Amino acid sequence: MTAPQTPEAPQPGADPQGAPAPAAGDRQVPQYVYGVTVADAAPPAQATGLDGNPVSLVAHGPVAAVVSDLPQGRPLGERADLLAHQGVLEALISEGTAVLPFRFGAALTSADAVRQELLEPNGERLAEVLRALDGKVELRLKGTYVQENVLREVMADDPEIASLNERLRSIPADAADAAYYDRVRLGELIARALEQRRDQDGQALLESLAPLAEHVVARTPMREEDVVDASFLVDHERREEFEQAVEKHAADRAERVRLRLIGPLPPYDFVPET
Amino acid sequence: MTGPIAQQTSGSNYVQRGGSGGGLADVVDLILEKGLVIDLYARVALVGIEILTIDVRIVVASVDTYLRFAEAVNRLDLANNGASQGLPQFLGGAQESGAKKKTRGALEGAQERLKETFGSSDEDEDEDEGKEKQPSRRSRSKKEDDE
Numbered sequence: 001m002t003a004p005q006t007p008e009a010p011q012p013g014a015d016p017q018g019a020p021a022p023a024a025g026d027r028q029v030p031q032y033v034y035g036v037t038v039a040d041a042a043p044p045a046q047a048t049g050l051d052g053n054p055v056s057l058v059a060h061g062p063v064a065a066v067v068s069d070l071p072q073g074r075p076l077g078e079r080a081d082l083l084a085h086q087g088v089l090e091a092l093i094s095e096g097t098a099v100l101p102f103r104f105g106a107a108l109t110s111a112d113a114v115r116q117e118l119l120e121p122n123g124e125r126l127a128e129v130l131r132a133l134d135g136k137v138e139l140r141l142k143g144t145y146v147q148e149n150v151l152r153e154v155m156a157d158d159p160e161i162a163s164l165n166e167r168l169r170s171i172p173a174d175a176a177d178a179a180y181y182d183r184v185r186l187g188e189l190i191a192r193a194l195e196q197r198r199d200q201d202g203q204a205l206l207e208s209l210a211p212l213a214e215h216v217v218a219r220t221p222m223r224e225e226d227v228v229d230a231s232f233l234v235d236h237e238r239r240e241e242f243e244q245a246v247e248k249h250a251a252d253r254a255e256r257v258r259l260r261l262i263g264p265l266p267p268y269d270f271v272p273e274t
Numbered sequence: 275m276t277g278p279i280a281q282q283t284s285g286s287n288y289v290q291r292g293g294s295g296g297g298l299a300d301v302v303d304l305i306l307e308k309g310l311v312i313d314l315y316a317r318v319a320l321v322g323i324e325i326l327t328i329d330v331r332i333v334v335a336s337v338d339t340y341l342r343f344a345e346a347v348n349r350l351d352l353a354n355n356g357a358s359q360g361l362p363q364f365l366g367g368a369q370e371s372g373a374k375k376k377t378r379g380a381l382e383g384a385q386e387r388l389k390e391t392f393g394s395s396d397e398d399e400d401e402d403e404g405k406e407k408q409p410s411r412r413s414r415s416k417k418e419d420d421e
Contacts, residue, residue, distance in 0.1 A: 036310070082298055082305055103309035140300065151347050165347050187340025190347065224339060231304075243289075250288030260290040262300045268308035 030070040031058070031114050033106040034088045035099045035266065036126050039064045044091035050076070050084045058111050060119035062127040066092065066099065067114060070107045077105075089266040098134045100126060101266035129271060135236045136214060137264035141246060143205065143227035143257050145194065150225075150256055154193045161189050191224045201257065202228040205249060212242045217269040227257050231269040239264075 032050055039059045049055045049068030057064040066088060070076075085104050092099045108114045119126075155162045164186045171179050198221065205228050210216050213232035221229040234242045243261065250259040292300050 079298065082302060086298070086301055086305055101309040103307070103311050104305045106311065140304075142300070147346060148350065151343075151350060155347060155350070161347075165344075168344070169348060183344040184337055184340045186347070187343035188336075190343040191336070191340060224343070247289050254288055258290065259288065260292055260300075262292045265301060265304065266309075268301075268304040271308075271310050 028110045030072075030107055030109050031065075031067040031111055032070040032076075033102050033108060033114065033118070034066040034068070034085060035092070035101045036063050036065050036119075036130070037092060037097055037099045038062065038127075038130060041092070041097045041099075042095075044088055044095060044097075046095070047087045047091035048084070049088055050081055055088055058114045058119070060115045061123040063119055063123050063130065065114045065118060067111070093137065093264055093266055098130055099266055100129055100133070100271050101268050133233075133267050133270060136233050136267065136270075137236065137239065138231050138267045138269055139234050139239075139242065139261060139263040140229075140231045140265060141205075141209070142221075142229050142260045142262065143202070144223075144260075145197075145225045145227055146256055146258060147225055150194070150197065151190070153256075154190055154197075158189070158193055161186065161193065164189065194224045198224075198227050201253075206230055208249070209242070209245055212238055212245055215270055231265075233267060233270045 034049070034055070037057070039057075039062055041057065041064060043055045043057055043066070047055065051071045053068040053071070055066060055068045058067055068088075082104060089099055089101050108117060155165065164182065168179055168182055168186060202218075202221070206216060206218055209230075209232065213234050215233040216230055218228070218230040221227065232242065246259060246261055250257075253259075298305075
């Protein structure tokens, strides 16, 4: 895997002479790095980078960094910046190109720096991770309780919650503020009850889907009424099977849980931490 | 080759699909917290990222959440009759706009409710003042709870 340059159309950025439009001596412009892909990949056809800058590849050895010029004179972090970052990576994925996503905010001082400081010292390792992830996509599953139905369950199962709710209901509306702390208490009990349910329901979902994936990363859901938030690394061969399994779970639990499947995503959750 | 992103499994009525060039909400934590990190001296420092990260990470303030649950069960039976705004909608909006905005919204909401309850009668200034202290006390205790 050491063919550094492909014979076909020179990649802008891969070859300094073929650098795109504005200005020679352009090579010293700081480069924003979206991710790393294989050296013979093509830049995404369907996406532009930060501030609409063209995306190019800086190749070295078996790998290539996906880069664009870094916008000058302003800090990054706006919504549009995040969308651009995600858009470039998603375009690559949808074009069938394996890519290791970088966390938002990576930049180097120039295309040369990308080659010398990022790709030269880390190329072999990056190539290895790329090979391991080739043909696999990340799918993220989020589940949320159908609030009304699950709250009814909670009330039916927990006498303390039911009676506290009963009591608070008997308080006339114009005196409701006096019961402020009771209402907080009621809400707290409900939140706890939901958490217990979530532990069971979420675990059951994870356990039945895990065998269809290569790896699973489960997160603690953000909100009390969330059931599950997990990312699965799924081999392309098994993607349909996986999606059908999710579909079946969603149908079986439609009364209680709404499932949402996000992706395919760049394998954010499955790249090495360092 | 990866298939088209929008491709759905046959008859997919139950699973909602997301993430194809659409909303940031589903992926923003991945973009900011996952993925490879260049840890080199040459990395350009990028101001502004930390702030965003914090915004996203703040879990919805617990007291707020509790009060909303309490309201939700209180409305349970009424909810059958029609268009009540559910909790998921409310929180869904908050997730992206950040917890700060949401907290402010909740405080404004509390003030508005007080106005509704007590506002129309100007006759009893003293009582009005007494009541007005409640929201500030409440917001203070709320902050303490959050910390």
